[in-house]
Amino acid sequence: MKKTTKKWLALSMMVTLAGALAGCGTNGDNSAETALGNSQAAEPIKIVVGTGTQFPNVCFIDENGKLTGYDVELVREIDNRLEDYEFEFQTLEFTNLLLSLETKKIDMVAHEMEKNPEREAKYLFNKEPYSHWKNKVAVAKSNDTVQTIDDLKGKKVLTTATSAQAIILEKYNKENNNAIEIVYQNGGANDTIQQVLTGRVEAFLSADFTLPLIDPNGDLKLVGPPLSESNTLFMFRKDDAEQQKLADRVDDAIKEIKADGTLKKLSEQWLGADYTTSEVQ
Numbered sequence: 001m002k003k004t005t006k007k008w009l010a011l012s013m014m015v016t017l018a019g020a021l022a023g024c025g026t027n028g029d030n031s032a033e034t035a036l037g038n039s040q041a042a043e044p045i046k047i048v049v050g051t052g053t054q055f056p057n058v059c060f061i062d063e064n065g066k067l068t069g070y071d072v073e074l075v076r077e078i079d080n081r082l083e084d085y086e087f088e089f090q091t092l093e094f095t096n097l098l099l100s101l102e103t104k105k106i107d108m109v110a111h112e113m114e115k116n117p118e119r120e121a122k123y124l125f126n127k128e129p130y131s132h133w134k135n136k137v138a139v140a141k142s143n144d145t146v147q148t149i150d151d152l153k154g155k156k157v158l159t160t161a162t163s164a165q166a167i168i169l170e171k172y173n174k175e176n177n178n179a180i181e182i183v184y185q186n187g188g189a190n191d192t193i194q195q196v197l198t199g200r201v202e203a204f205l206s207a208d209f210t211l212p213l214i215d216p217n218g219d220l221k222l223v224g225p226p227l228s229e230s231n232t233l234f235m236f237r238k239d240d241a242e243q244q245k246l247a248d249r250v251d252d253a254i255k256e257i258k259a260d261g262t263l264k265k266l267s268e269q270w271l272g273a274d275y276t277t278s279e280v281q
Contacts, residue, residue: 044085051110114228127251
């Protein structure tokens with residue numbers, strides 16, 4: 001159901017109930033007033049969804065200046081199916097998304113977020129995943145010296161602060177005496193490929209489906225076994241009853257979108273293949 005349909009239905013109910021109220025006179029019967037009040041309370045709840053603009057095919061600005069991509073169009077599909085909510089986007093730097101969620105500037109994060117112990121301790125995730133990925137080491141195609149993360153000891157590795165990849169690198173360094181020189185960049189940087197090709201950094205970590213999106217010329221390759229394998233989910237504030245209700249309703253919608261094949265089509269359209277199924281829970 002489109003937003004305009006939601007609003008049209010609410011308006012129709014208001015008109016109908018207003019007529020009933022006018023016809024009931026002043027005999028003390030306030031049932032129409034009660035119904036009118038209930039209809040007003042049934043207006044869709046506005047949800048501000050935080051996302052980015054620098055993630056190719058996931059959340060980005062197209063050539064027409066429109067915010068679109070896999071995560072964006074999925075949220076729009078969820079919006080169509082949940083008449084009790086109305087979703088609108090707010091674009092932010094990736095590094096500001098979680099702080100904006102905590103401070104209630106946004107109500108939900110849509111940015112291919114992986115659930116890991118560090119995030120799960122602070123935030124609420126919905127339960128129904130909408131994509132799945134494997135993180136590996138990305139290096140220049142001509143680089144044959146790096147085969148695993150252990151080969152990155154003593155080398156510069158690029159990452160974005162607060163990202164799932166940053167957490168993997170930070171955990172590795174904690175266990176290996178800071179063996180890797182982690183180079184942080186902000187979420188809006190778009191020179192990752194060039195930094196590797198020019199030798200400013202040796203590598204970065206990338207999800208399997210992400211690399212072709214940011215490296216369309218195929219200058220890089222993924223090496224080694226997966227460093228993590230994770231479902232992606234939406235994020236909400238923890239210990240908040242309204243946020244839990246929203247997460248549950250989002251799960252209801254995702255289940256429908258999966259069941260009728262829409263999620264698979266969105267993944268194939270934007271990510272190049274079906275990345276919606278996994279054995280990981």
